[in-house]
Amino acid sequence: MEMTPRLSLAGISKRYGPVTASHDVSLTIMPGEIHGVLGENGAGKSTLMKIVYGAVRPDAGTIQWNGRPVQLSSPREARALGVSMVFQHFSLFESLTVAENVLLGLPANLTLKGVTERLSRLAAEYGLELDPGRPLHSLSVGERQRVEIARALMTEPKLLILDEPTSVLTPQAVEKLFVTLRRLASEGCSLLYISHKLDEVRSLCQRCTVLRAGRVTGECDPREHDNAGLARLMVGAEPQLLERTPSQVKLTDRPALEVRGLCLTSDDPYGTRLVDVTLSVRPGEIVGIAGVSGNGQQELVAALSGEDARADGRFVFLHGKDVTQAPPHVRRARGLRVVPEERLGRGAVPSLALAKNMLLTRNDSIGRFGLLNDKALLESTSSLIARSHVKTSGPGAAARSLSGGNLQKFIVGREVEASPKVLIASQPTWGVDVGAAAQIRANLLALRASGCAVLLISEELEELFALSDRLFVIAQGKLSPGLRIEDASVQQVGVWMSGAWPGAMPTTPTGVRVHG
Amino acid sequence: MVRLRLEPRSAPSQPWLLGAPLLALLITILIAVLLFLALGISPVQALGVFFVDPVSTAQGWSELLVRATPLILIALGLSICYRSSVWSIGAEGQYIVGAICAGGVAMHASEQSSRLFVLIVLLAGTLGGMAWASLVAFLRDRYHASEILVSLMLVYVAELLLGYLLYGPWKDPAGYNFPQTITFLDPALLPRMLSGYRIHYGVFAALVLVVLSYLFIFRTLAGFRLQVVGLAPAAARYAGFFVRRSLWTAMLISGALAGLAGALELAGPLAQLTPQVPAGYGYAAIIVAFVGRLHPFGVVASALLMSLFYIGGELAQARLGLPKSFSSVFQGLLLFTLMACDILTNYQIRLVRAAPRLVRSTITPEVAKSGELVQ
Numbered sequence: 001m002e003m004t005p006r007l008s009l010a011g012i013s014k015r016y017g018p019v020t021a022s023h024d025v026s027l028t029i030m031p032g033e034i035h036g037v038l039g040e041n042g043a044g045k046s047t048l049m050k051i052v053y054g055a056v057r058p059d060a061g062t063i064q065w066n067g068r069p070v071q072l073s074s075p076r077e078a079r080a081l082g083v084s085m086v087f088q089h090f091s092l093f094e095s096l097t098v099a100e101n102v103l104l105g106l107p108a109n110l111t112l113k114g115v116t117e118r119l120s121r122l123a124a125e126y127g128l129e130l131d132p133g134r135p136l137h138s139l140s141v142g143e144r145q146r147v148e149i150a151r152a153l154m155t156e157p158k159l160l161i162l163d164e165p166t167s168v169l170t171p172q173a174v175e176k177l178f179v180t181l182r183r184l185a186s187e188g189c190s191l192l193y194i195s196h197k198l199d200e201v202r203s204l205c206q207r208c209t210v211l212r213a214g215r216v217t218g219e220c221d222p223r224e225h226d227n228a229g230l231a232r233l234m235v236g237a238e239p240q241l242l243e244r245t246p247s248q249v250k251l252t253d254r255p256a257l258e259v260r261g262l263c264l265t266s267d268d269p270y271g272t273r274l275v276d277v278t279l280s281v282r283p284g285e286i287v288g289i290a291g292v293s294g295n296g297q298q299e300l301v302a303a304l305s306g307e308d309a310r311a312d313g314r315f316v317f318l319h320g321k322d323v324t325q326a327p328p329h330v331r332r333a334r335g336l337r338v339v340p341e342e343r344l345g346r347g348a349v350p351s352l353a354l355a356k357n358m359l360l361t362r363n364d365s366i367g368r369f370g371l372l373n374d375k376a377l378l379e380s381t382s383s384l385i386a387r388s389h390v391k392t393s394g395p396g397a398a399a400r401s402l403s404g405g406n407l408q409k410f411i412v413g414r415e416v417e418a419s420p421k422v423l424i425a426s427q428p429t430w431g432v433d434v435g436a437a438a439q440i441r442a443n444l445l446a447l448r449a450s451g452c453a454v455l456l457i458s459e460e461l462e463e464l465f466a467l468s469d470r471l472f473v474i475a476q477g478k479l480s481p482g483l484r485i486e487d488a489s490v491q492q493v494g495v496w497m498s499g500a501w502p503g504a505m506p507t508t509p510t511g512v513r514v515h516g
Numbered sequence: 517m518v519r520l521r522l523e524p525r526s527a528p529s530q531p532w533l534l535g536a537p538l539l540a541l542l543i544t545i546l547i548a549v550l551l552f553l554a555l556g557i558s559p560v561q562a563l564g565v566f567f568v569d570p571v572s573t574a575q576g577w578s579e580l581l582v583r584a585t586p587l588i589l590i591a592l593g594l595s596i597c598y599r600s601s602v603w604s605i606g607a608e609g610q611y612i613v614g615a616i617c618a619g620g621v622a623m624h625a626s627e628q629s630s631r632l633f634v635l636i637v638l639l640a641g642t643l644g645g646m647a648w649a650s651l652v653a654f655l656r657d658r659y660h661a662s663e664i665l666v667s668l669m670l671v672y673v674a675e676l677l678l679g680y681l682l683y684g685p686w687k688d689p690a691g692y693n694f695p696q697t698i699t700f701l702d703p704a705l706l707p708r709m710l711s712g713y714r715i716h717y718g719v720f721a722a723l724v725l726v727v728l729s730y731l732f733i734f735r736t737l738a739g740f741r742l743q744v745v746g747l748a749p750a751a752a753r754y755a756g757f758f759v760r761r762s763l764w765t766a767m768l769i770s771g772a773l774a775g776l777a778g779a780l781e782l783a784g785p786l787a788q789l790t791p792q793v794p795a796g797y798g799y800a801a802i803i804v805a806f807v808g809r810l811h812p813f814g815v816v817a818s819a820l821l822m823s824l825f826y827i828g829g830e831l832a833q834a835r836l837g838l839p840k841s842f843s844s845v846f847q848g849l850l851l852f853t854l855m856a857c858d859i860l861t862n863y864q865i866r867l868v869r870a871a872p873r874l875v876r877s878t879i880t881p882e883v884a885k886s887g888e889l890v891q
Contacts, residue, residue: 307753329756338754346750352743359740360755370737 004067006031006190007052007159012061014047021047022058023214029159029207034181034191036201036208036222038234040405040433044214045194049161052192053085054078079105082158086148086165092136099132102151115154123150126180138270143294160184161192164431166200171461171494178204196234196434198227210234235434244445247469248284254320255280256453257304257336257422262315264303272296272477274303279472279479281422281453286444288468289457289479290493296477297457298341301426304455305338306331318422332361335421339412339428341457343404347411350400354392354410355381357399362418388413389439405436416443423447426457441467461490475499522863532861537807537818540854547849557836565835566828566846576827578713582785583823586611586777588722588815590801592729593770595810599733601746602766604652606667607774608798609674610645614775615782616678617644619697619789622704622782623686629703637704638779645775646768648674653767657760663767675794682791697789706783718780723816725773730812742766774798800826803851822847 008028014021022044029035039045050056052063054072063070065081072078075085092101099116106115116132123130128146136144145165152160162181166174181204185191195201201208202222210218210233218233262277274296281287291297302308304316306328316324318334328338340346348357355377358365365377381395388409392402399407412428425444429437444454444467458464464471471488473480473496480501483493495501548566549559570576590607597604618641625633651670655661682695691698706716733739745752745762752759777797786793804822808814829843 305754306756327756327758328754332756340754342750345748346754349744349748349751351747356740359737360744360751363737366737371731372735372737372740374735 003030005029005064006033006066008064009048009052010062010064012048012051012058012063014051014056014058020044020214022051025061025211025214025216027209027216027219029190029192031158031190032185032188033207034185034193034205036205037192037194037211038196038198038201038208038222038230039194039211040196040234040435043211043234043433045211046163047214048211049085049163049192049194052078052159053083053161079155082155083161084152084155084157084159085161085163086145086152087163090144090148092144092147094137095135097133097135098130098139098147101136101147102132102154105151106154118154119150122153126150126153126177134270138268139294157189159190159192161194163194164196165193166195166197171490174200198222198230201230202227212236231434244467245449249282249469253282253284255317256283256319257281257424257455258317258320259304260315260317262300262303262311264299264308264311266299267308267310272299274299274477277477277479279455279482281455283421283451283453284448285469286448286454286456286467287482288464288471288485289455289474290461290464290471290497291457291459291474292497293459295475297426297474299477300474301338301340301424301457304424305336305340337361337415337418337420337423339408339415339423339425341426341430343407343411344400348399348407351398353396353398354385354390354402355395357410358384358414362414384410384413384417387417405432408432409436409439412440412443416447419450420447420452422453422455424455424457427459428456429458429460429463437463461493464493465490473497473501475504478504480504518867521866522859523866525862525864528861529864533809536857536861537809537814537854539860540807540850540857541821543853543857544846544849547853548846551845555838557838562832562836562838565831567824569831570824570827575713578710578715579827580820580823581719582714582716583826584816584819585718585722585784586781586797587801587804587819587822589725589773589777589780590770590798591804591808591815591819592725592812593773594801594805595808595812595815596729596733596739596742597766597770598805599746599810600742600762600766602656602763603664604649604667604767604770605664605802606652606669606671606798607770607801608794608796609667609671610648610771610774611778611781611798612671612674612678612794613648614641614645614778615786615789615793616674616681616778617641617647617775618779618782619686619700622700623697625701625704627701627703629701631703631707633703634706634783637783638776641779641782642772642776645773645778646771648775649767649771650764652771653764656767657763663763671794671798678789678793679791682789686789688788695791699788700783704783705787706780714785716780716784718784721776721780726812726816733812738765800847803847807850807854821850825850 005028010026012025013023025044025048027035027048037045037048047056051058052072054075054077057073063072070081093104096104099112099119102119103110103112103115119130119132128150130143130146130150136147139147149165166177181191181193193201193205202225205222208220208222209216210220210230212234222230258280259277262274264274266273272295277300279287289297289300299308303311306323306326309325309327311324314322314324316322318331318336321334323331323334344350349360358377358381359372365373365380367373378395384390385392385395390402390410390413391406402410408428412425415423423444428440428444432440441463444456448454456464456467465485465488468485471483471485471493473493475497476499478499480496481503545563549563552559552562570580590611594604594607618637621640622637648670652663652667655666656663679695682697686697688694688696688698706718709715709717733743741752741757742762742765744755744757745759749759778793782789782793800822804815804818807818807821808816825843825846829840829846832838832842833840
C-alpha cells in the first residue's frame with residue numbers, strides 16, 4: 001500500500017520585505033524517513049523549518065500532515081501535531097536552569113521534579129550529559145545545544161527537525177547521535193536534518209532537498225552522489241580549494257605567543273578551571289586546539305586576549321614579554337588580535353553600524369584628541385566590505401542586520417587586515433556557510449604564509465586537520481601534549497577529546513562520555 | 517477578518533524616532549483636554565494659557581529660556597549617563613550641592629572684587645556637583661551599590677545639607693530670621709543680558725555645552741567607548757573599554773553639568789540661597805533626556821517644551837485657578853505617552869488579513885492519532 005507522507009509541503013513561499021526567504025518550495029517526507037535539507041546560510045533552510053514548526057506563517061503554499069491540510073499558526077499547534085525542533089539559534093532563557101528551560105516548552109501539567117527526572121534519564125539514554133539544575137547562562141554553546149536536543153526529545157516527537165546539530169560534538173559523539181537518530185527513525189519518527197556538512201547528510205539521510213537562495217535546486221538520494229556534486233547544487237559553483245604549503249617553521253624559532261603553566265580558576269562558578277596550560281605558537285604556523293565546547297576554550301581565549309587578566313603571576317608572553325596582566329588593548333597594540341566565538345554582542349555591537357564597529361579594535365580612523373575621522377572611517381569600512389566580500393547595504397548597516405556568515409567575514413577581515421603578529425581565532429567558521437568558511441580559512445592560511453602566528457580553537461576536526469601545523473586537545477581545562485598534524489589521526493584526537501591522552505589523570509571531561 | 521499585529525523592525529525606524537515624541541505630545545494634549553473638560557474649564561482657553569500665552573511676550577521668552585537652561589544642562593549629563601547604562605536619577609542632589617558650593621564662594625565677594633569673580637563661583641558649583649556625583653560612582657565602583665538608589669538618596673542628603681546651612685551658619689544676620697543667605701554682590705553674579713529681563717548669559721553656556729556634548733558623544737573615541745559599554749558589555753570587554761572608566765566618566769560629566777546648572781541658577785535669577793533652590797529640575801531633566809532621545813539637540817527641544825509646561829502651570833494657577841502641580845501632570849503624561857509611542861519605533865503595526873483558518877479541531881488529538889494510524 002502506498003504510504004501517506006508524514007508531511008508534505010507544496011508551493012511554500014515567504015517574503016520578508018524585499019527579501020525572498022522561500023520561493024515555491026515543495027518537500028515530502030515519509031514516516032520514518034531521515035530527510036536532509038542542504039543549503040548555505042541564507043539559503044532559506046531555517047525559514048522553511050520555522051514554517052513547518054509553525055513559528056513563521058508562509059505567504060503562499062499548503063502544508064499537509066498525514067494527508068490532511070493543516071494551517072500551523074503557532075509552534076504550540078505544531079507541537080500538538082507532534083513536530084519538535086532543535087533550533088540552530090537557541091531559544092533558551094539565560095536566567096533559568098536547564099530543567100526550567102525544558103519545562104517551559106512542555107504541557108503545563110508537568111512538575112519541575114518530574115521533568116528533572118525524565119530529563120536525566122533521557123539525557124543518559126541518548127548520551128547527552130546535562131546537569132538539570134545548572135543555570136543556563138553558565139553553559140557554553142555546545143552545552144546549550146545539548147539542552148535543545150534533550151528538550152525536543154522530551155516531547156516524543158513524530159517529526160523532529162534538527163538544525164545543524166553536530167557542530168559541537170566529538171566524532172564519536174556524532175556517531176552516537178546518529179545511532180540515536182536512526183533508532184528514532186526506525187521507531188517511525190520522521191527527521192528533517194538541516195546541515196551544510198555533506199559527509200553527514202550522505203551517511204545519515206535517505207533523501208535530501210538542496211536549497212539555494214530560497215529555491216529548491218535539487219532533490220536526490222545523497223548516498224548516490226559525491227560531495228562535489230552536492231556542493232555544486234548548494235553553492236552553484238565549485239567550492240574554493242585550500243592550498244596549504246609545507247610548514248617553514250623550525251622548532252628553534254622564538255615563539256610569538258607563549259603560555260607557560262597557566263592555572264586560572266574561572267570567575268564563573270560553572271566555568272572550567274584552566275590547569276597548567278602550556279603551549280607556544282611560532283610565527284608562520286597554525287596551532288590548533290581541538291575539544292568539545294565547554295572544556296576551557298572560553299576561559300583560555302579570555303586569558304590570552306586579556307579580557308580575563310586576573311591571573312596572578314607570569315604565564316602569558318607575547319614575543320617574550322610578559323603580558324599576563326595586560327588589558328586587551330595593550331595586547332592588541334603589541335600585535336595580538338582575537339576573533340571571538342560570539343559574533344553579535346562581543347565581536348560586534350549589534351545595534352551599531354559596521355563603520356562604528358570598526359572602532360572596537362581599529363584606531364586608524366582616530367585623529368588628534370581622540371576625534372573620529374568619519375570620512376576615513378567610512379572609506380576604510382567600505383573597502384573592507386569590498387575586499388572581504390561582505391554582503392551588506394553598506395558601512396552604515398547595523399551589525400545585527402547581517403547574516404552570521406557575513407558578519408564573521410567582516411570581523412575576520414577587521415582583525416586580519418590589521419596585520420597581526422598573533423591571531424587567536426575561536427570557532428571562526430561555526431554556523432557559517434560553505435563559501436564564507438572557505439574564505440575565512442583562506443584568510444588564516446594567508447596570515448600563516450605572511451609569518452603570523454595563528455592559534456585556532458575549533459570544534460570541527462575537519463577544519464583543524466585542514467589548517468593546523470600542530471594540534472593540541474583541550475579537555476576539562478587541561479591541554480594534551482602537542483601533535484604534529486602528520487602524526488595525528490581523527491580517531492586518536494577523538495579519544496583525546498574525552499581527556500584520555502597518555503599521561504593524563506583519569507578524569508571525565510565536561511560533557512563528554514567516553515565511548516567504546 | 518482583519519487584525520492588527522506588531523512585528524519587530526530589523527532596525528529602529530528613523531522617522532518614528534522623531535515622530536514618537538510628537539505623537540506623544542499630541543496624545544498628552546488630548547488627555548489634558550479631557551482633564552480640562554472634567555474640571556469645567558474651556559480647553560481652548562486652557563491650552564492658550566499653557567502653550568500660547570507664555571511665548572506671546574518678550575518677557576515670556578526670557579522666562580522660557582531661563583527655565584530651559586538648567587534643564588538642558590542637566591539633561592545633557594543624564595543623556596551621557598543613560599547612553600552608557602549608568603542609571604543616575606539623582607541629578608537634583610548634584611544641582612543642589614552645586615548651588616551650595618557656588619553660594620559658599622559667592623558670599624565672599626566684595627564690592628572691590630573683579631567682574632571675573634563669577635567664574636570662580638561657577639567653577640565651585642561645577643566641582644561641587646562632580647564631588648556629589650563621585651560619591652555615587654565610588655559606592656557603585658567599590659561596593660557595587662545601586663547607583664539608582666544611592667543617587668536618589670543623596671538628593672535628600674543634599675536637601676538636608678542645604679537646610680542646615682540656611683537655618684544655621686549661613687543665615688543672613690540681617691534677614692529677619694528667614695532661612696536664606698545674604699543677597700550676593702554683583703561681582704558674584706552673572707550680568708543680565710537685558711535690563712528688566714531675567715535672561716542671563718548662562719543660556720549661551722548651555723548652548724555651547726550642547727555642541728560640545730554632541731561632539732563628545734558622536735565624534736570622539738571616548739564617547740564611543742561609553743556607548744559600547746552601555747550597548748554591549750561583552751563587546752566592550754573584548755575591545756578593552758572598561759565599565760569602571762565609563763561609570764566614572766559619565767557620573768563626573770553629569771555631576772559637573774548638574775553642578776554648573778545649580779551655580780548658574782544661583783548666580784543668575786536667584787542671587788541668594790533659599791529653601792526654594794531645589795526646584796525639581798533634576799527630576800524633570802530625566803524626562804527631558806528621554807523625550808530628547810538622549811541626543812543633545814533633542815534635549816534642547818524637549819527642555820523648551822518642559823519649560824513651557826512650568827510657565828504654563830504657573831499662569832494657569834493665576835488665571836484659571838488650576839493647581840500648580842498641573843504642570844507635573846503634563847510632564848508625567850508626556851513621559852508615559854512617549855514610552856507607549858516608542859513601540860512604533862521598534863515595531864511596525866501590520867494589518868493582517870487572517871487567512872481562513874481551519875477549525876481548531878485539525879490539531880486535536882484525532883489528527884495527532886491519525887499519524888499513529890499511518891505508521
